[in-house]
Amino acid sequence: MNFNKLTFQSPRIGILFSRFLVVVMVWFVFFLVVILPLIPESESFKLCLWNPATKQIRQLPNTRNESETIRTIGFGYDSNTNDYKVVIINYFDDDDDAFYDNFRVFQAEMYSLSTGCWKKIKSDVDFQDMFMEDSSVTVNGMLFWRVEEEEYQFVLSFDMGKEEFRIIVMPDSIEYCYRIAKFKDSLVLLSEFYEDAGLGWAVSVDLWVMEHNCDGGQSWSKLFTVGTFYKINCPVGIWKNEIFIQGYKYTEEESGMLLCNPTNNEMKILTDIGSAHLYDVFNYVESLVPV
Known part of the structure; x- marks a missing residue:
C-alpha cells in the first residue's frame, strides 16, 4: 500500500493559513475543510467543501x-x-x-x-x-x-x-468503544479489551456490527475478536476488510500505523508515524463531482 500526501492547491485557502487553523475531514469524493481562528473570539469558523481531483473549492455561508x-x-x-x-x-x-x-x-x-x-x-x-x-x-x-x-x-x-x-x-458487554466505522455497508463498533498478561497489558479488539430489526430498532452482533496483541494503542478505522491500528514501534514516543487481518490475526506495518498521537482514517475516492 502506498501513502500519498495531499496538499492544498487553492490560493484562496492558502491565504488563510497565517490566521487560521485548518482541519480537514474526508467524505469519499469531497474534503470538508474547517477553518478555525487561531485567536479565540476574533472571527467565526469558516467551512469549505474541496474536491482535490478538480481543485474546486466552495466556501459555505455562515x-x-x-x-x-x-x-x-x-x-x-x-x-x-x-x-x-x-x-x-x-x-x-x-x-x-x-x-x-x-x-x-x-x-x-x-x-x-x-x-x-x-x-x-x-x-x-x-x-x-x-x-x-x-x-x-x-x-x-x-x-x-x-x-x-x-x-x-x-x-x-x-x-x-x-x-x-x-x-x-451500545452493547452492554463492551468495555470501551474506541471508534465507529463503516464495514461492508454497515455501521460497526471497534471496542478494546485489556488484560494483564504478565509481560504487560495485552489488548484485544472486538468488532460489533449494527443490525436493523423488523420493528425498526437496532441490535448489535459481535463479528470477531482480533488479538491478543502487545504494544498497540487503539483501533483507528477500517480499510476494505482489515483494521487500521495505531501501534508502538519501540517506545510510546515512536508509533506506526498497522493493518490487521481479522481472519488470521496477521499484522502488517504500513508506515512510521513518529509521535504517538491519535489519528483518523478516512476513505477517499477521486471524483469529478462539481463543488
Missing part, C-alpha cells in the same frame, strides 16, 4: 446563528434527494459571562449543496452534555457519531432524508 463554536460536524450524500449535506451541532452563549455548558444553547443546522442554504434542525435530543467525536461516519444516508456522556457511551444518528436525530444504545 450558519444561521453565526456561532463561533462547533461541537461536532458531519457530511454525506442523501440519495433520496441526490444532494450532499453538511450537518453541524454548534452552540452559543446565552449569557455573555457564561463559561459552562449549562449557560449555552445547543442546536443543529444542516447545509444543502443544492440549495446553498443552512436550515435549523428541530430535535428533542439534548446535546448539552455530549462529548462527540469531531467527525461522523456515513452509512446509507445516515450520519453516526460516537458519543460519551459522563461514564456512558452511545451512538448518535442523523437520518439525512427524514432530518431526524436518534440515540442508539
Whole structure:
C-alpha cells in the first residue's frame, strides 16, 4: 500500500493559513475543510467543501446563528434527494459571562449543496452534555457519531432524508468503544479489551456490527475478536476488510500505523508515524463531482 500526501492547491485557502487553523475531514469524493481562528473570539469558523481531483473549492455561508463554536460536524450524500449535506451541532452563549455548558444553547443546522442554504434542525435530543467525536461516519444516508456522556457511551444518528436525530444504545458487554466505522455497508463498533498478561497489558479488539430489526430498532452482533496483541494503542478505522491500528514501534514516543487481518490475526506495518498521537482514517475516492 502506498501513502500519498495531499496538499492544498487553492490560493484562496492558502491565504488563510497565517490566521487560521485548518482541519480537514474526508467524505469519499469531497474534503470538508474547517477553518478555525487561531485567536479565540476574533472571527467565526469558516467551512469549505474541496474536491482535490478538480481543485474546486466552495466556501459555505455562515450558519444561521453565526456561532463561533462547533461541537461536532458531519457530511454525506442523501440519495433520496441526490444532494450532499453538511450537518453541524454548534452552540452559543446565552449569557455573555457564561463559561459552562449549562449557560449555552445547543442546536443543529444542516447545509444543502443544492440549495446553498443552512436550515435549523428541530430535535428533542439534548446535546448539552455530549462529548462527540469531531467527525461522523456515513452509512446509507445516515450520519453516526460516537458519543460519551459522563461514564456512558452511545451512538448518535442523523437520518439525512427524514432530518431526524436518534440515540442508539451500545452493547452492554463492551468495555470501551474506541471508534465507529463503516464495514461492508454497515455501521460497526471497534471496542478494546485489556488484560494483564504478565509481560504487560495485552489488548484485544472486538468488532460489533449494527443490525436493523423488523420493528425498526437496532441490535448489535459481535463479528470477531482480533488479538491478543502487545504494544498497540487503539483501533483507528477500517480499510476494505482489515483494521487500521495505531501501534508502538519501540517506545510510546515512536508509533506506526498497522493493518490487521481479522481472519488470521496477521499484522502488517504500513508506515512510521513518529509521535504517538491519535489519528483518523478516512476513505477517499477521486471524483469529478462539481463543488
